[in-house]
Amino acid sequence: MNPVSRSPIQSQNHYIPGDLGVLAVHALFWIGVGRRRIAAFGATRGQGEKRAQAVLEQFGNFLVHGLVTGSMYAAVALGLTLTYGILGILNFAHGEMLMVGAYIAFVLTSRLGVNFLVAAVISMLAVGLLGWVIERTTFRFARHEHLNGLVISLGLVAILQNIALAIWGADPLSIPPPLPRTLEVWGIRIGEQRLLAFGLTVGLIILFSLFLKRTRLGKGIRATAQNAHVAATLGIRTERVVAVTFSLAAALAGLVGALIATIYTITPFMGGLPAMKGFVVMILGGLGSVGGSILAGFLVGVVESFGGGMISSIFKDGFGFVALILILIFRPWGLFGQRPEREDV
Amino acid sequence: MARRSWQALPLVGLLAAGVLYPRLLPGDYFLHLGIVVSLYIILTSSLNLIMGITGQFAIAHAAFYGVGAYGSILLVTRLGVPYWWAWAAGILLAGIAALIIGASTLHLKGAYLAICTFAFSELFRLLLDNWISLTNGANGIIIRFVPPPIGIPGLFRFDLGSRRSYYYLMFTFALVTVWFVRRLARSDLGRVLGAIRQDETLALTAGFDTRRYKLLAFTVGSMYAGLAGATYAPYLSYIAPDLFDVNETIYIMMIMMIGGIRSIWGPVWGSILLVSLPQALDITPLLRMIAYGLVLILVMIRMPDGLAGFLDRLVSRLRPGGTWFGEKA
Numbered sequence: 001m002n003p004v005s006r007s008p009i010q011s012q013n014h015y016i017p018g019d020l021g022v023l024a025v026h027a028l029f030w031i032g033v034g035r036r037r038i039a040a041f042g043a044t045r046g047q048g049e050k051r052a053q054a055v056l057e058q059f060g061n062f063l064v065h066g067l068v069t070g071s072m073y074a075a076v077a078l079g080l081t082l083t084y085g086i087l088g089i090l091n092f093a094h095g096e097m098l099m100v101g102a103y104i105a106f107v108l109t110s111r112l113g114v115n116f117l118v119a120a121v122i123s124m125l126a127v128g129l130l131g132w133v134i135e136r137t138t139f140r141f142a143r144h145e146h147l148n149g150l151v152i153s154l155g156l157v158a159i160l161q162n163i164a165l166a167i168w169g170a171d172p173l174s175i176p177p178p179l180p181r182t183l184e185v186w187g188i189r190i191g192e193q194r195l196l197a198f199g200l201t202v203g204l205i206i207l208f209s210l211f212l213k214r215t216r217l218g219k220g221i222r223a224t225a226q227n228a229h230v231a232a233t234l235g236i237r238t239e240r241v242v243a244v245t246f247s248l249a250a251a252l253a254g255l256v257g258a259l260i261a262t263i264y265t266i267t268p269f270m271g272g273l274p275a276m277k278g279f280v281v282m283i284l285g286g287l288g289s290v291g292g293s294i295l296a297g298f299l300v301g302v303v304e305s306f307g308g309g310m311i312s313s314i315f316k317d318g319f320g321f322v323a324l325i326l327i328l329i330f331r332p333w334g335l336f337g338q339r340p341e342r343e344d345v
Numbered sequence: 346m347a348r349r350s351w352q353a354l355p356l357v358g359l360l361a362a363g364v365l366y367p368r369l370l371p372g373d374y375f376l377h378l379g380i381v382v383s384l385y386i387i388l389t390s391s392l393n394l395i396m397g398i399t400g401q402f403a404i405a406h407a408a409f410y411g412v413g414a415y416g417s418i419l420l421v422t423r424l425g426v427p428y429w430w431a432w433a434a435g436i437l438l439a440g441i442a443a444l445i446i447g448a449s450t451l452h453l454k455g456a457y458l459a460i461c462t463f464a465f466s467e468l469f470r471l472l473l474d475n476w477i478s479l480t481n482g483a484n485g486i487i488i489r490f491v492p493p494p495i496g497i498p499g500l501f502r503f504d505l506g507s508r509r510s511y512y513y514l515m516f517t518f519a520l521v522t523v524w525f526v527r528r529l530a531r532s533d534l535g536r537v538l539g540a541i542r543q544d545e546t547l548a549l550t551a552g553f554d555t556r557r558y559k560l561l562a563f564t565v566g567s568m569y570a571g572l573a574g575a576t577y578a579p580y581l582s583y584i585a586p587d588l589f590d591v592n593e594t595i596y597i598m599m600i601m602m603i604g605g606i607r608s609i610w611g612p613v614w615g616s617i618l619l620v621s622l623p624q625a626l627d628i629t630p631l632l633r634m635i636a637y638g639l640v641l642i643l644v645m646i647r648m649p650d651g652l653a654g655f656l657d658r659l660v661s662r663l664r665p666g667g668t669w670f671g672e673k674a
Contacts, residue, residue: 155641321464
């Protein structure tokens with residue numbers, strides 16, 4: 001083979017026609033599927049105004065439920081993007097932080113009779129502490145070696161899942177929701193518990209972004225993420241900042257875990273899917289962009305809710321992936337990420 | 346060029362070990378372990394070409410492994426194509442899939458590439474799960490045929506009804522993969538791929554069409570994964586979407602890292618250790634998995650270059666400059 005076949009330099013970031021072909025195939029496929037589903041959907045309803053109202057209500061339901069799920073995705077992705085920014089590691093064990101938080105909340109509420117909100121705060125603190133310990137004992141030794149860090153996180157996944165399995169077994173558990181009623185406004189039905197989870201998650205996301213923007217420590221975190229060496233020269237104790245950030249990300253996951261536990265069931269393997277979604281959201285939003293992660297979280301939640309409701313419920317998890325692939329074709333650095341000048345990610 | 350004749354020594358060593366293995370450790374159980382180790386040597390070496398040598402953080406390897414397996418098996422069961430033709434077609438299909446996915450993702454860097462290829466891999470699994478009329482969905486396909494014998498008349502013959510023959514076949518492919526990756530890594534082409542890993546912009550300014558080289562490495566590596574799938578599926582006699590999901594890719598990656606990324610021999614060490622370790626730890630499954638996790642973490646912290654790097658350091662103490670075990674690409 002001849003290694004010196006030359007080509008114009010500018011070809012690097014131009015998309016070859018193959019991309020467009022792939023795009024066209026995807027688009028045609030989904031338009032075809034979608035049209036049939038929407039037609040079938042309309043046919044089951046009455047005629048005229050009643051039908052329009054039903055469609056609107058259905059849309060409202062999809063939107064609201066998408067936003068609720070999206071808030072969870074956003075919180076998970078926020079933790080992941082902070083970990084990636086500071087440690088340069090795709091932390092696959094982030095989902096297991098969620099799982100630990102859920103189990104702690106379960107033990108506190110169901111076995112010890114603690115009030116749910118108190119239990120949620122305690123599991124947040126406990127998982128934050130766990131995050132601290134994990135960072136100090138493992139990830140500290142593999143900073144910015146993303147593949148080594150990834151394998152370490154896989155080791156943690158195996159350990160945490162099997163410890164949970166040993167303690168609580170594989171049977172799904174659940175926390176009885178503290179607010180079991182269902183609200184109905186303008187035909188949109190939603191459980192109060194979901195609204196509570198949504199409110200708490202959004203509140204926490206806002207608090208967290210303010211913390212990153214306004215406080216001294218938050219600024220230290222952002223500086224360390226941008227350039228740890230420069231930050232250290234300027235007197236930031238980067239070593240501590242890294243540990244604090246990891247612990248904060250874990251705490252966030254712990255709280256989300258406690259909230260998820262009231263909506264879905266708790267199993268030792270419950271963390272896998274949210275972590276995967278979190279990665280997709282983080283990349284879609286753009287690495288290092290906190291706002292991007294939050295917006296992308298809501299976007300993926302809504303896209304999945306509409307796709308799952310209108311096109312195919314078994315394919316629900318696929319819509320987020322399709323959105324990601326399509327957006328990365330046009331914006332290889334995510335929606336709000338920094339366009340790289342030099343690529344040494 | 347007296348040194349040059351020594352270069353083949355590790356390959357000869359691997360060949361000797363592979364041939365002697367069934368004699369030293371007889372029995373179906375050890376043959377099965379040998380087949381699984383060979384399978385992972387193929388998968389890991391080819392991922393090493395993509396991720397280690399070319400530096401493309403693509404996590405869809407198990408999907409191509411699945412394309413090879415499903416492609417060849419479906420051709421046999423649905424269209425009645427003779428197995429060895431279907432086998433070749435499965436590899437080709439994996440290559441075509443890699444060309445399409447590679448062309449639409451390889452402009453991405455680092456974590457972006459990782460998650461985008463992951464998305465493709467999950468879409469493939471969802472397709473297998475939901476195209477029930479073709480793939481029988483999550484229940485998978487039971488394979489009821491035995492591949493016809495293959496070989497060169499008068500020289501050798503793999504009669505695939507026996508486990509021993511299957512072992513020799515898989516081992517041959519493993520040896521070929523290691524040989525190929527080693528040969529490629531040392532060629533001019535391999536040097537270009539290494540340059541892309543170290544500084545893509547620089548490789549580009551030196552006049553290399555980096556997109557084409559990345560696509561080439563990705564496609565060739567994925568075709569080896571397809572080969573692994575097409576060859577292993579009839580032995581396994583059962584395929585299901587779960588066998589080819591992202592967890593499998595992560596497992597392959599794990600073997601590569603524990604063995605030693607970028608090392609030619611790392612995949613061999615890693616496959617031997619990670620396949621036999623869970624068997625060797627004779628404790629309850631729960632404790633076994635916890636111990637497994639601890640081993641992963643400890644190896645990554647204490648030996649960042651994996652087993653190959655560690656062995657290399659041992660060797661260089663005895664014989665300065667010696668790199669038989671680690672042999673970096």
